[in-house]
Amino acid sequence: MSRINRRDFMRxxxxxxxxxxxxxxGHVPVARGKSGGQVVVIGGGFGGATCAKYLRKADPGIAVTxxxxxxxxxxxxxxxxxxxxxxxxxxxxxxxxxLRTRHGVNVVKDEVTAIDPVGKKVTLxxxxxxxxxxxxxxxxxxxxxxxxxxxxxxxxxxxxxAWKAGPQTVLLRKQLEAMKDGGTFILATPxxxxxxxxGPYERVSMVAHYLKASKPKSKILILDNNDKFSKQGLFQKxxxxxxxxxxxxxxxxxxxxxxxxxxxxxxxxxxxxDHKGAxxxxxxxxxxxxxxxxxxxxxxxxWCPVDPKTxxxxxxxxxxxxxxxxxxxxxxxxxxxxxxxxxxxANAIVAMFRGDSVADASYVNTxxxxxxxxYGISVAAVYRVxxxxxxxxxxxxxxxxxxxxxxxxxDEAKYAVGWYQSITxxxxx
Amino acid sequence: MKxxxxxxxxxxxxxLALGAAPAAGAEISPTAAANMANNCFACHGPDGRSPGTMxxxxxxxxxxxxxxxxxxxxxxxxxxxxxxxxxxxxxxxxEALAEYIAGLQK
Numbered sequence: 001m002s003r004i005n006r007r008d009f010m011r012x013x014x015x016x017x018x019x020x021x022x023x024x025x026g027h028v029p030v031a032r033g034k035s036g037g038q039v040v041v042i043g044g045g046f047g048g049a050t051c052a053k054y055l056r057k058a059d060p061g062i063a064v065t066x067x068x069x070x071x072x073x074x075x076x077x078x079x080x081x082x083x084x085x086x087x088x089x090x091x092x093x094x095x096x097x098x099l100r101t102r103h104g105v106n107v108v109k110d111e112v113t114a115i116d117p118v119g120k121k122v123t124l125x126x127x128x129x130x131x132x133x134x135x136x137x138x139x140x141x142x143x144x145x146x147x148x149x150x151x152x153x154x155x156x157x158x159x160x161x162a163w164k165a166g167p168q169t170v171l172l173r174k175q176l177e178a179m180k181d182g183g184t185f186i187l188a189t190p191x192x193x194x195x196x197x198x199g200p201y202e203r204v205s206m207v208a209h210y211l212k213a214s215k216p217k218s219k220i221l222i223l224d225n226n227d228k229f230s231k232q233g234l235f236q237k238x239x240x241x242x243x244x245x246x247x248x249x250x251x252x253x254x255x256x257x258x259x260x261x262x263x264x265x266x267x268x269x270x271x272x273x274d275h276k277g278a279x280x281x282x283x284x285x286x287x288x289x290x291x292x293x294x295x296x297x298x299x300x301x302x303w304c305p306v307d308p309k310t311x312x313x314x315x316x317x318x319x320x321x322x323x324x325x326x327x328x329x330x331x332x333x334x335x336x337x338x339x340x341x342x343x344x345x346a347n348a349i350v351a352m353f354r355g356d357s358v359a360d361a362s363y364v365n366t367x368x369x370x371x372x373x374x375y376g377i378s379v380a381a382v383y384r385v386x387x388x389x390x391x392x393x394x395x396x397x398x399x400x401x402x403x404x405x406x407x408x409x410x411d412e413a414k415y416a417v418g419w420y421q422s423i424t425x426x427x428x429x
Numbered sequence: 430m431k432x433x434x435x436x437x438x439x440x441x442x443x444x445l446a447l448g449a450a451p452a453a454g455a456e457i458s459p460t461a462a463a464n465m466a467n468n469c470f471a472c473h474g475p476d477g478r479s480p481g482t483m484x485x486x487x488x489x490x491x492x493x494x495x496x497x498x499x500x501x502x503x504x505x506x507x508x509x510x511x512x513x514x515x516x517x518x519x520x521x522x523x524e525a526l527a528e529y530i531a532g533l534q535k
Contacts (some may be wrong), residue, residue, distance in 0.1 A: 343468070397517075429480075
């Protein structure tokens with residue numbers, strides 16, 4: 001028996017292509033006619049760019065303006081592969097030309113300085129004002145500087161966080177390249193909730209892959225804020241197989257919580273011990289993006305409460321918050337989840353403009369992690385809205401099997417790359 | 430490799446031979462179907478056109494896709510992750526989302 005692969009699909013298609021007309025007849029387009037409406041989307045990442053595109057796809061009558069500070073977007077997904085030497089920064093960088101030319105999104109390179117949810121307008125750094133009927137805010141995360149003594153934006157130039165992809169990713173990669181064989185790479189994880197729960201452990205894997213080939217006497221120390229982590233069994237099993245003796249994990253209750261750092265001595269102070277690193281990667285505690293905080297969209301948790309079916313803010317009507325900044329029930333803070341939320345949000349906005357009832361929501365998350373170029377694992381779930389909010393469907397989802405063959409891990413590594421190619425095309429192409 | 434390719438086709442052929450699956454549950458609106466189906470494109474590419482190593486969906490018929498998803502759901506057809514996804518949908522939902530994807534502009 002076999003898992004289905006691309007060639008299976010091609011054969012199936014070849015054999016059944018004649019029946020495709022049935023599918024066309026059965027199709028009922030979601031968008032009929034023009035409803036109009038002005039939507040401003042803030043942030044051109046996984047959430048914002050998806051929402052802008054899917055609004056236009058669902059209803060070309062809606063005018064969509066996407067405000068993004070940067071000319072291009074560098075994805076956090078696959079930035080760990082840059083650290084591992086598998087990818088270039090160029091290969092994880094995406095522009096907005098297709099959104100402009102192919103999908104008719106008005107992409108404005110500017111920064112939002114203020115949101116007026118009553119007057120329904122946003123003010124830009126350039127001085128311009130944009131009016132909206134509905135606003136979508138997708139600002140990602142920001143850091144709680146100062147949660148670790150001595151860790152501030154200046155310290156991050158010595159001990160990078162690299163938890164927003166870009167110059168920080170390049171800095172950490174350069175530090176790893178400059179590290180002497182036999183040095184210790186320390187990675188400190190943040191308290192929950194944080195962007196990309198399996199991300200720190202994929203990063204450890206990718207760094208281990210690089211060190212094993214280039215600096216095999218080196219060690220990796222994970223100082224974990226928590227006592228358990230995403231896909232833990234699979235990661236730890238994989239590390240034993242691929243990088244025996246290289247990775248040490250310290251749980252939060254066993255001294256993993258970091259209290260302070262000293263960038264001069266490269267010392268990381270835990271609750272029990274001090275650790276000296278050759279390269280230190282501190283992933284700080286996180287909040288919703290500053291813009292969401294400034295606009296009063298956050299509650300006491302530091303994140304944005306939203307309606308689980310529409311992602312409309314429960315604080316400011318007419319404003320939707322998607323992606324990492326939102327409180328999305330059981331959905332993790334991931335690029336995949338942001339993409340899923342954005343599409344539901346887009347269809348909800350279309351319905352609201354038309355005065356239709358909002359259709360049932362259905363969300364998905366799949367997170368692939370690479371442990372080596374030919375070793376992938378995944379976690380997946382399907383989510384629905386229940387009286388407890390966004391909840392994963394029981395009996396579905398879960399992680400890759402613990403006892404899977406190396407062939408299975410190879411397939412998942414291949415699909416991890418395929419996922420990246422697909423989702424970035426789904427958003428920016 | 431040959432046997433690997435041929436084996437999975439048998440159950441599908443059988444499913445196709447039975448003719449069209451029952452129509453999607455009337456209670457699933459087109460937008461609700463879109464809300465499920467749009468999630469597929471994160472892995473399978475825009476409108477099911479995969480630019481890379483993931484299988485594309487855009488040339489599959491609704492019946493074809495429905496049969497595959499139901500086989501993933503029961504485990505009759507082994508998979509890496511599709512079984513975990515397919516279990517998240519009722520048969521009627523599978524039919525509705527397959528109709529939606531197959532009906533997108535080619």
